[in-house]
Structures are given as C-alpha cells and as structure tokens.
Amino acid sequence: DIQLTQSPSSLSASVGDRVTITCRASQDISNYLAWFQQKPGEAPKSLIYAASSLQGGVPPKFTGSGSGTDFTLTISSLQPEDFATYYCQQYKDYPITFGQGTRLEIK
C-alpha cells in the first residue's frame, strides 16, 4: 500500500496568515493526489484534485502543487472558516489511502 505522510500533524496560525501543509508519498504517484478539508462533525470536502486543480466552487486561496512523491497545500489569507483538519489522498493505486491529517488551529 502507498503510505502518505503529512506534516505537520498540527499547526497554529492567525487570521490573515498563509500556511503550507506537506504530504509525502512512499512511492511515485505522479499527480494522482487530492486534498480534503474536514470540520468537526462534518463529512470531508474536496478541495483539490490532480495535485493542483481546484474542485468546483473552491476559492483560489487554496493552492496545491507537487508531483511524484512530494506535494503541498497552501492556504492564503486564513479566515475563521478555514480552521479545520486537512487530509491528502492518493488515488494512483488501490487501496486508496489518506495521510493522517493536519489539524489547523487558530492561534
């Protein structure tokens, strides 16, 4: 199975900040990587697919980059509604796997 390792596991930031989360795959997954946002008590929400393409309706403050084994999600101009847990997901091979999550907390 392909392992995804996210860092950091948790992150504190202030409203208005820009933050970056990284996701490293245990083998080359090309650009078959997605990012999700999950708020407490809610289902995950798709943000990015193909490593850098925005899902419909997602604001461009979310940007993804990377290819191969190293990927990043950058969130600019943090707003209160952005504080949540973020997961990366690979869908290059089955089983589909997820990173362990990055909890973004308000400072």
Add this chain to the structure above:
Amino acid sequence: QVQLVQSGAEVKKPGASVRVSCKASGYTFQTYIINWLRQAPGQGLEWMGWMDPDTGYTDFAQKFQGRVTMTRDTSIGTAHMELRNLKSEDTAVYYCTRVLVLAAAGQKHDTFDVWGHGTMVTVSS
C-alpha cells in the same frame, strides 16, 4: 441539488452485522461510482471499497475482503454497505461518496465530489 443521504446511527453487538444505506438524489444514480469510507473516533479516513451502481461490480480493500458487501437498488437510487462479524474496532462513522471523473492535463482523475453526511456505527457489548 446533488445529495447523498445516509441511514441513521446504529448500535450493534460484537459479531453482528450492520447495513448502511446511501440514497442518491439530484443525478442519475447509475452514472457515478460510489465509494465507502470510514473514520474511527478521532482518527483519519480509511477507504473500504467501491461499487459501480450500473453493473453492481465491486472492489474492496483487502482488509475488508470476506466481511463486506456492497449492493445497490437502482429502482430507488440507493447503495448499501453491509459489514459482518462486527468488532469494537469497527466503531466509526461510515461515509458514502460519489466519484466525479474530471480531466486534468489530458488525464482522468477520480474525485470524491459529493459525500453523505455519515452514519455512526457503534459496536459495543
């Protein structure tokens, strides 16, 4: 609007089975593959498998092989996931999600664009 509405919370004893339903609305049910995932309390997301609602074809994560069944009723646009021989470690929120295939740089990408609200399954003696 496109929605996946899941069945309500369940409490089961170890060794029992549970069936979770996922009713689609706002789109043609047979057109989009359904995946099932789960999330144990305070933990991350775990993929269980997928089903093609058109053909009924399924594929499961090896961890769940022999213990999970995914079926559908196309007459009512509903997918079902049954997990058998439940253990306490199966306590989790179970999600269904639809796959929307999108193109990027000439490739096809399977995106989980719409999710059900989740069904809490508690396994306890």
